[in-house]
Amino acid sequence: MNKRDYNFSAGPAVLPEPVLAEVQRDLMALPGVGASILEISHRSKTFEDIIGQAESNLRQLLAIPDNYAVLMLQGGARLQFSMIPMNLMGGGRRTCDYLVTGSWSKYAAQEAVKFGETRVAWDGKPTNYDRLPTPGEWRLDPKAAYVYYASNETIQGVQFSTEPESGDVPLVCDASSDFLSRPVDVQKYGILYACAQKNAGPAGLTVIIIRKDLLERSSDRLPGYLNFQIHAEAQSLWNTAPTFPIYVLMLVTKWLIADVGGLAKMEAQNRAKAKLLYDVIDASGGFYAGHAQPSCRSMMNVSFRLPSDELTAQFLHGAEERSMTDLKGHRSVGGIRASIYNAMPVVGVERLRDFMLEFRENSDE
């Protein structure tokens, strides 16, 4: 087997090793099927069982109520940036509210503008998106078609600890980078969606959990693939589904249930992993400067800066030598970003923690 590093990529990102091992074992042919998962029809009994199991695992992990549909589509979060206003805003007759807390909610709001009046209810730009709004800081429109936010901003490393209160207005959440990392109360959402390539599988799949009454807002005039109602009626098999990513999602959710023991246990692990790194940052006397304000810190993406670009380059080089990769921060924030999703083992984070301590010690001399 080729050597595996500790991969801190923000996405596509590390997957659980037992999942990869099962994919590899059965790659040439699924047991008793006679063909690879890459070769079987999306309408075969075998695949119907796989997509059914993926949905049933998601329903179990997140306690998804019956009045919510689960869709598995292509096109990533970017396609959702369009689909959500196109389906929910009644062809521009209604308005929508966006909480802009980082790069991804900003891109989403920029797209919504094309489809109707889009109000930015709060914008974290003045402090380079290092914090989240407090409940009194934003005012929502009670007549809005929906309120949109991103539960975790991958680039800035800020994460909501609970859902913003939206009253009777449907709450729409991009959970791409913290999906399945902790329990959430699905009933608080109109739509909860996530692309798979952080915590749920490979690139090419987006999971959309949508309250069924919202499906009635989809117009027949929408582009067919962009119509939530069509996909819900066809149980995500209106067209050829992304069969392989759905298979991996099924294996990842099985791993979360059987190996991890559910999302409460996953959250405890994630919290402990993040604490290892934030503790080093907080005890570093400013050598490591976290981007997010402490109350808004992400458990998934730990963004911090070093005192100089030279030290940052040395840090990245030293990490690579120790088999830790993809730690370079996004250019809009700079510094280091350690993405420590569900599948990053504690031992990987401990290795990074040890290196951070060692690097700082050596830099002090």
Next chain:
Amino acid sequence: MNKRDYNFSAGPAVLPEPVLAEVQRDLMALPGVGASILEISHRSKTFEDIIGQAESNLRQLLAIPDNYAVLMLQGGARLQFSMIPMNLMGGGRRTCDYLVTGSWSKYAAQEAVKFGETRVAWDGKPTNYDRLPTPGEWRLDPKAAYVYYASNETIQGVQFSTEPESGDVPLVCDASSDFLSRPVDVQKYGILYACAQKNAGPAGLTVIIIRKDLLERSSDRLPGYLNFQIHAEAQSLWNTAPTFPIYVLMLVTKWLIADVGGLAKMEAQNRAKAKLLYDVIDASGGFYAGHAQPSCRSMMNVSFRLPSDELTAQFLHGAEERSMTDLKGHRSVGGIRASIYNAMPVVGVERLRDFMLEFRENSDE
């Protein structure tokens, strides 16, 4: 290794065994990379090399000129059914012409209607799509934004042997089910596109070859993911690309170049495979009745009926016993459909031929 059958699925469909073997070998980690193809960033050097190699292989196999862009997107042919009229028709100011020769061109025309005046220039419905138009039979609008057709209809098994003549009007072709099965002259097309899951890779990827001057028609008001111009400028990395299907496409095109020896040789193999089955049909005295008229027969999807539903069921059962699967015809045509894409080995088609001969002989008694 789990047993592999001969898989005659219409798509997702059989892939070359050497491709599957390489995917399996490196599934846990690509050589020298330290992470699985499922885990690496779409912006990593490793992936940039992979997508670059996939494009360069396609350009070599199809002799794609420099004034064409190659896009690799999500959403399948179904999303193209919307994207093409949305990008090319100038927001409904122009009209378009469709040749309706089977189920897929029919669905495409039904979608185009939403975005502007859509003319059906020819419709094969009167004979249940068992033939293609002859050049004199349709009249195209010389002012149309484009002329659309499907080079091969997967369900009905009819295939154009050459491109319809469209004069100065850009020709748009859905080549989903015969892409890379034979050489084509790309310069005849405005857009040549194909979803991957028949001849080019797994589900979740669509390749769009588009003449660059057509990109100027894309409006800024389009949904971002549906804008060809945006994807062309970003070289298909505007958002997270479907990294794994693009990796498999790279391996499949490498196989076509290095193992098969190019598309002319691939076509010769495909022609020989199809002849094995059509010869049995033609010599069966009507026992096997081909759906397509002989001059329009597909080299990819061989559709035929047996004298009764009972015999069809017996045939399918006997084929399964002999490790030949997915031969059931689509419900709109009935009978049997043998999809014999590039990766179906001659030995698999010979086995089916032998069974067809044996089955007929036993039924004659």
